[in-house]
Amino acid sequence: MKEEDLTRLLTVATEDIRPAHPASAGWERARRTRRNRRAGAAAVAVVLLTGGTAVALRPADRPSPITPATPTASPVPSAAPVQRPPDQLTYPGDPLGRLGDPVSASLSARPVRQALALYQPVDPGTGVEGRIRVLGDDGLVRDLDVVTLARTRDADGNAAVPLKSSSLSPDGRTAAFAQTDEVIVVDLTTATVRRYPLKGYLEHVFWSGDRLFVGDNDTAYEVDRVTGTSREAPVSPWDVVSPDPSVRTDTVLTVGGAPESLTLGRYAWSAASTHLDSWALDFRALPSGNRVDEFYGRGWQRGDQVARAGWLTTGSMSGLEGVAVLNAETGVVTRLLDLGRDRWKACCEVLGWDRDGAVLLRHDPGGLLRWQPSTGAVTGVVRDLYGEVSLAAG
Template sequence: MRREDIQPLLYQAADRVPEPDLADAAWADGVATRRRRRRNVLIALLTVLGIAVGAAIGFGVSGSRSAELVPPPTTPTLPQGYLPPAGQIAGIDYWVAPPAGSERFLDRLYTPLGDRLRLPDDPDSLSEHRLENLAAVVLEERGGRYDALLLGEDSSWARADLQLRKIRTGSPLSSGAISPDGRFAAFPQPGELVIVDVTTAEVFRFTLPSQDVSSVSWLPTAERILVSGPGVAYRVVVGEGGDGEKPVTAIPSARNPASITAPYRMDSGAVLRYLVNGEYSLDSELQLPVRTWVGQTFSTYTMTARLFIANDIQQVPTKSSQPQVVAAISTLRALRSSLLVLGETDPSTPGTADPAHVREPGCCAVLGWYDDYKPLILVRGWVLAWDVRTGKVQRVTELAVDGVALGPGIRP
């Protein structure tokens, strides 16, 4: 083959191969390059975003853990009308009540008792005018016997269809007379317990082994009632929940009959819880400067209250009498206890010779609770309410009767 024949042969072979489109190849290569650049940029952005999210999560977790270890400071919200306590007695905050003689100037707490509780003129018989929820019971002495006058939650009166006899201590009205459901009123009598149902006007009588009983206190279910006198105490089944239990069962007594209460009693330096067998167990100890307890113990679901005459209290010096203190003790560890010292008027103050300005020992006692936070307190000629959350004292009613027992109907 000659040299000059090679070139024609190469042209002939190349003619069978398709001619490449260089523009398309360049475009395709450019698109691929742009896609690679976009993918790289997207990967970089996602990496940066992932790092940022991880850092934020880590900071949040660290912050929450720090918050658990060191909680931010908060300012507690005080209830409306809060009054700061005057100090502490035995580690418990105490307030000093307005002095005797100032009761009529206190703010009033409105109840069915009215501004002044007095005997009604001519109430209907309970058999003719039955009541739904007792607010109060008072007694009227007539001819050596007592009539029971019953006040309902609607402020209407009825006279029970029975006459009560005098007991050794005088009037047969105990401060714990009204059942927790406001349906029954119970009266200690020589050798018996008399109960009236205000919804039906029925009267029930239970014979007791002792002729000398003076105090009654209902159990929370209103199926049983505790009756006590000097050196004796009984549990009486008055409902249908006896389950074979004896109608009258002797239980351990106390030196002071008013100490036999349920579900709690404050006595002998402790809060004691009532047990189904009639005995008491220790709920908490008290370190209060008690000389003697006065009246009954009344309880709510969270607190129990009773009044005591104190030994000399250094924090609250008195001039004319021993200090008297209402102890509202919490039965839940999460709630605080409180004390109210009944103030006295300085004897040198003009006009204080009036007996209304004197609170001698025995003049005062707890009568019950208005609600879960306000114990009701009997003072000379008045019923007061004390809010244990704020320390504020209000007047409930002025008394024109010799004694009163209060019930749940006192609440609106």
Template sequence: MNEQELRRLLTVSVEDVLPSQPATASWDRARRTRRTRRAVGAVALAVALVGGGTVAALRPPGDPPPDQSVAPTVEPTHAGPVARVPTDLPFPPDPLARLTNPATVRLSERPVQRALALFQPLDEEYHEDGPVRVLGNDGVVRSLDVVTLAPTRDVGGNQAPAVKPGVLSPDGRSAAFAQPNELIMVDLTTAAVRRVPLDGYLELVVWASDRVLVGGDRRTYAVDRDTGKANEIDVSPWDMIAPDPAAGREAALIEVIGEQGGLTLRSRTAREGTIRSEQRISGDALPVPYQVHEFYGRGWLHGERLARAAWITSSEMQGAEGVVVLDARTGAVAHVLDVGRDRWKGCCEVLGWDNKGAVLLRLQPNGVARWHPETGEVTGVLRDLPGVVALAG
């Protein structure tokens, strides 16, 4: 077989095969073989391989080979946007579990570099049961000894602990406490205390970049974190969503308002609080019979996602407890955590997001849980800790 006959045979063999297919690669190999002046028998073997490769390329594909990949995969624990708290909740090790330990040092003696959490122990009647604990990023639990906090009060005389979700700054360096007629700000890195006199019954605080928003039923103040200068702003501390710390000082202020049939996502300008837009909150993506009736507690932004506790209709009952994740751009409900039956009313306030995109929530009577909305995985953080927990952002 001479070279011209070989070329003709190869041309016939690959004339219906695209240039990117194996036949072309085999032709190149054959040319390299000829350059090495191998025997004619070796060339003939190459031709046979080309023919076999062409037939294989043109044959209709059969069943694909089994996937032998050993790469890890994330297996959702729920089929769709609804997840449930497992009956047997696992409790892997977690740094926040140190909050169960008593304080071993006073903050005035050993300030923190950054606090991970605050905890106010409470007794069965919901009264303070010991000093506020400060968990530092060094794992040491300190007592907040530089200030004595009074319960917050409303115009009706109802009282609540001064420590609430949201009082700890996102960077863990400061804490702000609403008090009757004043805001108390504590620098946890120096143990310094600043008091800002303000009129009214103040109950809630929200950290918003370089300001602290503090207010109650009748008015809200925006207090500069560095100077203490305050001015009134037209937002509700009850409906206000804690901004994402990464969003910057000019990020819009978001409120979630209304009840079932009229739940609304409202956007306001960062500085003046002027309304920019309103859109209805939609649960169209939820399976029947799930619905969201009303939100409660502090809500938290993480990028374009918003997490807040709510009363829902579940597969078992109306008025069930749940946690909802919304798309903060459109108001669409993306995920719901059904916490199940036999929970306290208002059991499951959201405490914030962790740095891996999981929602941390109170799981009453006295626990804390972590929920990954994308996978539906729910794990325990704290088993039994009677009191109020506030986390850094």
């Protein structure tokens, strides 16, 4: 009889032999199964000693494949904390790209259902501004013909165009414009105008949900649009963050401060008291030598993130234009977008967030960019758009 026939007979003879210690045999079998699953190797042959004779058993069945309870996606590498745009931008197409289209109707004749943006063109050579335009969600550009707006000015006579980056309400239905001694509110869905008297050289205007804030150089006021009354808000009009419009909040965030002492603040107030928490901004999540030196423009919140433009230091180079993203709860700065030097001063103001978590910002000269901090992707939105823009984005 051949050796392989003898092996087959002995295998059959031993199949019904029960192990002398079932519990220990079970644990050993489980241990082997776990080992085999981790290693991914085929099952090994088992050697059984019976009456001092070594008998080779048939190979054990392979363990059944393990099916995860839920599918798992491949991990996406984390984007670098300090990012830069590509040398050549792509423009994949965007509804906001129609901001530069010519005016095709007046607001009084064709009010909007919702505005995507407001745009006030400014001649880059002369600095002369044109009339404010309204881009509706139907893609048509309208002339804001229902009101004549003057430039804002401060107590020293410095003037600026009336459209501000936060003039348009988050729902795109209302626009507010600070003017000396009043704030003007336009219902874009009905083309109607209301005026609220408020003393001062008013320059700032911003929305917190349906609440309207107006400010002069030093003071911010909350305006009740039903009664027309106002109360002072204990926040800096320069540093107030436009909140996430999807979250109802009674607190107001600020991001700013003097160079070397930048802070995140959280304010809540009532007629009786004011409560403030504040934290110094934390740059330790960035590579050594990277920080924000000073902020400018409006800050914008989305979820637990705030984006604001500023002047940066990256490595050993300072005075760079850029944008910072920080945690709204802790003040930790998590991302920087380095836009370089040799640009117009304060070129790159943040205009808000889109629904996909991308930051929308101005880009010198004359354009808009979309930056996705989580991936580092930077794409163009529209070219050659000189002037001021306000988006229905928060």
